[in-house]
Amino acid sequence: NAGVTQTPKFQVLKTGQSMTLQCAQDMNHEYMSWYRQDPGMGLRLIHYSVGAGITDQGEVPNGYNVSRSTTEDFPLRLLSAAPSQTSVYFCASSYSISGENEQYFGPGTRLTVT
Amino acid sequence: GENVEQHPSTLSVQEGDSAVIKCTYSDSASNYFPWYKQELGKGPQLIIDIRSNVGEKKDQRIAVTLNKTAKHFSLHITETQPEDSAVYFCAATLGYALNFGKGTSLLVTP
Numbered sequence: 511n512a513g514v515t516q517t518p519k520f521q522v523l524k525t526g527q528s529m530t531l532q533c534a535q536d537m538n539h540e541y542m543s544w545y546r547q548d549p550g551m552g553l554r555l556i557h558y559s560v561g562a563g564i565t566d567q568g569e570v571p572n573g574y575n576v577s578r579s580t581t582e583d584f585p586l587r588l589l590s591a592a593p594s595q596t597s598v599y600f601c602a603s604s605y606s607i608s609g610e611n612e613q614y615f616g617p618g619t620r621l622t623v624t
Numbered sequence: 625g626e627n628v629e630q631h632p633s634t635l636s637v638q639e640g641d642s643a644v645i646k647c648t649y650s651d652s653a654s655n656y657f658p659w660y661k662q663e664l665g666k667g668p669q670l671i672i673d674i675r676s677n678v679g680e681k682k683d684q685r686i687a688v689t690l691n692k693t694a695k696h697f698s699l700h701i702t703e704t705q706p707e708d709s710a711v712y713f714c715a716a717t718l719g720y721a722l723n724f725g726k727g728t729s730l731l732v733t734p
Binding site: 550553568607616 | 722
């Protein structure tokens with residue numbers, strides 16, 4: 511099992527550019543989520559999904575889009591990058607859709623927007 | 625939504641001493657409280673969790689206590705070792721969302 515994989519590991523964008531952060535898991539988990547981690551802020555939930563075709567917003571969804579066409583993949587799209595989106599992004603998955611079980615985190619994507 | 629406060633933000637202990645990290649939460653409906661450890665350059669990893677119907681849980685050198693009345697829970701690490709140095713996050717689940725505290729940077733000095 512590869513677990514949760516994220517690509518790329520590092521990315522630099524210019525303001526206004528768009529990009530997609532990739533996330534995949536091979537554990538057949540129904541629940542997947544995206545967090546951003548900023549210094550002194552902990553991890554904040556951006557979007558989550560409880561199964562293919564079902565997504566919902568978390569605490570900080572503005573500026574991000576998600577879709578879930580398969581159980582394995584949960585990409586995060588930045589439509590028009592802004593410096594405020596400079597952060598480390600983590601994808602996570604869990605076998606339980608309730609969120610009340612262990613979440614497995616990927617290694618993260620460090621994004622810088624200039 | 626749920627608000628999770630975590631203290632202290634930094635903690636330095638000598639090897640062999642105990643470390644305690646405390647968290648409070650705001651919504652009494654929260655019923656699952658995990659603790660994650662994050663090493664430098666890696667994603668968080670679950671180290672222990674507790675559910676609302678349990679007051680204490682132990683796993684070797686790590687223990688978590690929960691006081692539902694006061695809405696606070698704590699992580700206790702005994703006989704600390706240098707490899708315990710990391711950032712620790714508490715969290716509380718409300719519905720589908722996992723709400724994290726801001727983290728505690730623990731440094732264990734030999």
